[in-house]
Amino acid sequence: MADSGDGPAARTVLQQCLQARLQVQPAGEQSEAEYVQISRGMVIYVCFFKGASEDILPRMVSTLLNLRLCESSSGKRVSVLELPGSVLIVPQATLGGRPKGRAMQYHQNIGKEDGLRLYSAFVSLCEKELTAASAEVTVKHGTYGNRQVLVLDTNGPYTHLMEF
Amino acid sequence: MADSGDGPAARTVLQQCLQARLQVQPAGEQSEAEYVQISRGMVIYVCFFKGASEDILPRMVSTLLNLRLCESSSGKRVSVLELPGSVLIVPQATLGGRPKGRAMQYHQNIGKEDGLRLYSAFVSLCEKELTAASAEVTVKHGTYGNRQVLVLDTNGPYTHLMEF
Numbered sequence: 001m002a003d004s005g006d007g008p009a010a011r012t013v014l015q016q017c018l019q020a021r022l023q024v025q026p027a028g029e030q031s032e033a034e035y036v037q038i039s040r041g042m043v044i045y046v047c048f049f050k051g052a053s054e055d056i057l058p059r060m061v062s063t064l065l066n067l068r069l070c071e072s073s074s075g076k077r078v079s080v081l082e083l084p085g086s087v088l089i090v091p092q093a094t095l096g097g098r099p100k101g102r103a104m105q106y107h108q109n110i111g112k113e114d115g116l117r118l119y120s121a122f123v124s125l126c127e128k129e130l131t132a133a134s135a136e137v138t139v140k141h142g143t144y145g146n147r148q149v150l151v152l153d154t155n156g157p158y159t160h161l162m163e164f
Numbered sequence: 165m166a167d168s169g170d171g172p173a174a175r176t177v178l179q180q181c182l183q184a185r186l187q188v189q190p191a192g193e194q195s196e197a198e199y200v201q202i203s204r205g206m207v208i209y210v211c212f213f214k215g216a217s218e219d220i221l222p223r224m225v226s227t228l229l230n231l232r233l234c235e236s237s238s239g240k241r242v243s244v245l246e247l248p249g250s251v252l253i254v255p256q257a258t259l260g261g262r263p264k265g266r267a268m269q270y271h272q273n274i275g276k277e278d279g280l281r282l283y284s285a286f287v288s289l290c291e292k293e294l295t296a297a298s299a300e301v302t303v304k305h306g307t308y309g310n311r312q313v314l315v316l317d318t319n320g321p322y323t324h325l326m327e328f
Contacts, residue, residue: 013177013323045323068267079266094322102243103232104324152316158179158258159209160268163327 007108008163009052010118011062011095013045014069015157020088022142023149033149036140041085042070043152044126046109048097048118057118060164061125065133071162077141084134089141090148092117116144171272173216174224174282175259177209178233179321184252185289186306187313197268197313200304205249206234207316211259212274212282221282224328225289229297233324248298252288253305254312255283280308 011051018044025034066076070085080087093115097104110118127139142148184207187196208228232241234249244251257279261268274282291303306312 013324013325063263064297065262066266077267085283090321092321092323097324099227099231099326103241104231132177147320148318150316150318152314152318154312154314154316155309157254157314159179159256159258160258160261161175162263163267 005033007049009049009056009162011047011049012060012064012162013087013092014064014160014162015043015045015152016070017041017088017152017154017157019045021151022090024143024146025073026147026149036088038086038088038140041087041107041137042080043088043090043150045090045092046096046119046122047092048115049096049108050125052110052112052118054118054121056164057122057125058095061122061129063164064162065126067162068160071156071158081130081133082096084130084137086137086138087130089123089126089139090150091142091144092114092148093144111145112145117144117150119144148164165190171213173213173220175211176224176228176326176328177256177259178228178326179207179314179318179322180234181205181207181252181318181321183317185247185315186252186254188307188310190311190313192225199288200252200306202250202302202304205208205247206236206244206287207252207254207314209254209256209259210266210286211256212279213260213272214274214280215281217241218275219287220283220328221289225286225293227328228326229290229293233322235320235322239261245294245297248294250301251294251303252285253290253303254314255279255306255308255310256312272292276309283308298326 260273
C-alpha cells in the first residue's frame with residue numbers, strides 16, 4: 001500500500017549553530033575521514049515523504065531561508081539570509097519515523113532514488129539562493145544515505161519544526 | 165482566543181549523542197558559567213502546548229524512554245533504557261512556533277507557569293524511570309525559560325519527532 005496519506009510531503013528540523021561539522025566520508029583503511037563544516041548559521045535536517053515532488057522545493061527553500069529563525073548579534077530575530085549565515089543540510093530519514101509498539105517504522109518515507117533526487121535538487125536550490133544573497137556564506141551538505149556524524153556547537157539551537 | 169485546537173499537547177525532538185553539554189547558568193560578573201553534561205545517550209527537546217496537562221506525562225516518558233531510538237554498539241536499535249544511556253532534557257519553546265509571514269509565532273505554546281510545572285514534572289518522571297533502570301546513567305536538564313546554550317557531539321543524531 002503506497003499510502004501517502006494526508007501528511008506532509010517534507011519534514012524539516014532547523015537548529016541554529018555557531019559551528020557545525022559533519023562527516024561526509026568515513027575513514028577508510030588508507031584514508032582519513034572527510035568532513036564539511038560551517039560557522040555561524042543554520043542546520044537543516046530534512047526528510048521527504050512518499051508523494052513528494054520537486055514542485056514543493058522552491059517554496060520550501062524560500063520559506064526556510066527567509067523565515068526569521070536566527071538571532072542576530074544584537075538579539076534581533078532575522079532570517080539566515082539576513083544574518084547572513086551559512087547552511088548545513090543534513091539528510092535525516094529518521095525524521096519520517098512513526099512508532100509501532102516500541103519500534104520506529106519508516107513506511108511513509110520516500111523511496112531511495114526519488115529521495116536522492118529531491119535532496120540533490122533541494123541542496124542546489126539552497127546553494128543558489130544563499131550564494132546569490134551573500135558572498136560571505138556557504139552551503140554544505142551531507143551525503144544522502146550515509147550515517148550523519150555531526151558535531152554541533154550552539155549559542156542556543158532554537159530548534160524549529162517546519163513541514164511542507 | 166485561547167485556541168488549543170486539535171494539535172498535539174506536547175512536541176518533542178530526540179537526538180542521539182556521544183556527549184552533550186548544556187549551559188544552565190550564564191557567566192555572571194564574578195562567577196563562571198555553569199554546565200550540565202551527559203555522555204552517551206539522548207537529548208530530548210520538549211515543548212508543551214496550550215491545553216497540555218499532567219495526564220500525558222506518564223505515557224510520554226514511557227514512550228520516549230522505551231522506543232528504540234538509539235543504536236547499540238553492535239548496531240542494533242535499542243531504547244535509551246536498554247542502551248543504557250543518559251538523558252539531557254532541553255526545554256525548547258521554539259518547537260511550538262508557527263510561521264506567519266516571515267515571523268514565527270508562538271501563540272499555541274503553553275503559558276509560562278503551567279509550562280514550568282509540566283516541565284518539572286516531566287524531568288522528575290524521567291529521572292525516576294531512568295535511574296530505576298540503571299545506576300550507570302543520569303538525567304540532566306536545562307533551566308526552563310533560559311537560553312539553552314548547547315554543544316552536541318554525535319555519531320549520527322538520528323533526529324526523531326514525537327508528538328503527544
